[in-house]
Amino acid sequence: MIDPESDNPDNTRPDTLEAAQARIDKLEQRLAAESELRERAQNNERCFRELAEHIREVFWMTNPLGDQLVYISPAYEQIWGQTCQSLYEDPGKRLAWVHDADREEVLTAFKRDAADGNYDKTFRIDRPDGETRWIRDRAFPVYDDDGELYRLAGFALDITDRINFNDRISQLHTSIDTRDRISVFAALGTGLAHDLSQPLTAARNFIARARMGFTAEGSEIRGTLERADHEISRAVSVIHHLRDFARQGKPTRNKQAVQPIIDDVHQLLDPALRANNVRYHGPALDSIESLELPIDEIFVQQILRNLVTNAVDAFSDGEQNNELREVHVRVNSANDDYVDIEVVDNGPGVADDIQVFEPFLTTKDDGVGLGLAVCRTLARSHGGDLILSDRGRAANSGDCDARTIFSLRLPRN
Structure with missing residues (x-):
């Protein structure tokens, strides 16, 4: 209520009609202002309740110690399977339903971190119907006009x-x-x-x-x-x-000399190379002589064997304009982070519409289409990659310098 005399500290009566009217006008303005404030507060409270009652998160508010409940939104009933009234009667039940294995950690974190705004925990709750749900619960402090902590507020979300x-x-x-x-x-x-x-x-x-x-x-x-x-x-x-x-x-990676692995591949495939009249060129000695990498010897050998075999098969799969069939294995170790072992051939090349690393996609009559896909998987399991650097399609036009190039990229560490 407004005290009519509060605007008149001297408690004097107006001596003229105009003064009385001025005082009345001032009182009406104050009444209108207070009415507007009350209406605004009611609207704010109505908006807050509409928001809190329709969001999926549980909005809660307690005193600074967390042992007295100020507000809990209706979503609590759906998520916890308990009535809001039961929580108003016993605020401790909100965390009492926390799963046994999580309860001590959650309670400790709430007491330690909630007032600082650092409380953010994910835990399980056991509902009365036996269902277990996962909850993410967060809290933040609320201060009054004097900067004193007077409430804790937070959100709890069902993330099951x-x-x-x-x-x-x-x-x-x-x-x-x-x-x-x-x-x-x-x-x-x-x-x-x-x-x-x-x-x-x-x-x-x-x-x-x-x-x-x-x-x-x-x-x-x-x-x-x-x-x-x-x-x-x-x-x-x-x-x-x-x-x-x-x-x-995952592969068993050990520091290995690269040269013996490449030499073994050549020795194993030499009969197939000779049978298909393919000339093999190994890497330059100075590029590989002292090169060691942390690799899985067997799997790297299998990758290189598959690449060289594919190169040999490519000559029989397509028309070869060059009489000289060549497969080169080259080592590029100029990069400080990785080494590229390249398998190069001057065969018919790879068509642009062929996804060479797609599983079960093959151009061979008796192939299953897993070779290159698996080789890339093995290369990436080393932290490297298998790359089709050049499809060599110009070879079809008779360019003897055109090459199909697969690069096995292996990290140095």
């Missing part, structure tokens, strides 16, 4: 759907990783079978030679058996290597 979605994505990634590993074994099966059969066959030959040479000197027999043991160890190493990849889904 988001957590479940992330779990499904994680499971999908695990499924994809498993499928990729199976694809790796399928695509590399022929090469890895050779890696196993070669040392085992050699070991059998050495053992057979030793059995027939019991009349020979003991040192000769011992040397033969040692070579057999070495070959068996190679086979066992490949098996263990595949087992580790199946378990971990």
Whole structure:
């Protein structure tokens, strides 16, 4: 109520009609102003309640200690499965429904961080109906006109759907990783079978030679058996290597000299190169002689074997205008961060509309279309990449300098 005399500190009566009218006008202005303030406050409160009662988040407000509830929005009933009235009667129930494994951490964080505005916790709640939900709860301080803390306010959001979605994505990634590993074994099966059969066959030959040479000197027999043991160890190493990849889904990287790996690829594929009348050119000695990289020896060998084999196959798949068929393996180590091992051929090139790394896409009659896709997966598992640097399409016009270039990029560290 407005005190009519509060505008008249001397408590004097107006002595003229004009003075009385002026005082009345002033009182009416004050009444109108206060009425406007009350209406504005009511509108603000109505807007606040409309907002708080229709948002999905639970808006809450307590005293500075958090033990007296000032306000809780209706969304609490839907998320917590409890009535708002039950919380007004016992504010401690808001955090009492927190999952047993999360409760102590949440309570400690609330007491420690809420007043500073640093409280932001994700936890589970157990509803009365037995359902578990994930909640993200945040708090911030509210200060009065004197800068004193007088309330805590915050929002609690149900993020159960988001957590479940992330779990499904994680499971999908695990499924994809498993499928990729199976694809790796399928695509590399022929090469890895050779890696196993070669040392085992050699070991059998050495053992057979030793059995027939019991009349020979003991040192000769011992040397033969040692070579057999070495070959068996190679086979066992490949098996263990595949087992580790199946378990971990990542390559076993060790500091390796690159030159022996490239030399082995050449030796393994030399019969196919000769049979297809393809001349092989290895890397310059000065570019590779002392080069060592943290790589998985078996998988890098498989990648290079696949690239060289594809280059050889390309000559038989297309019309070759040049009489001289060439495959080059080059090493570019000019970059400080990575090394490129390039496999280059002067075959018919790769059509622009062919996505060479697309799984199950192949131009070979007997191909499954996994070779290059798996090779790129293996390259990227090293932290590198496999890149089609040049499709070499100009070779179809008779340009003998045109080249199809695949680059295996491997990090130095």
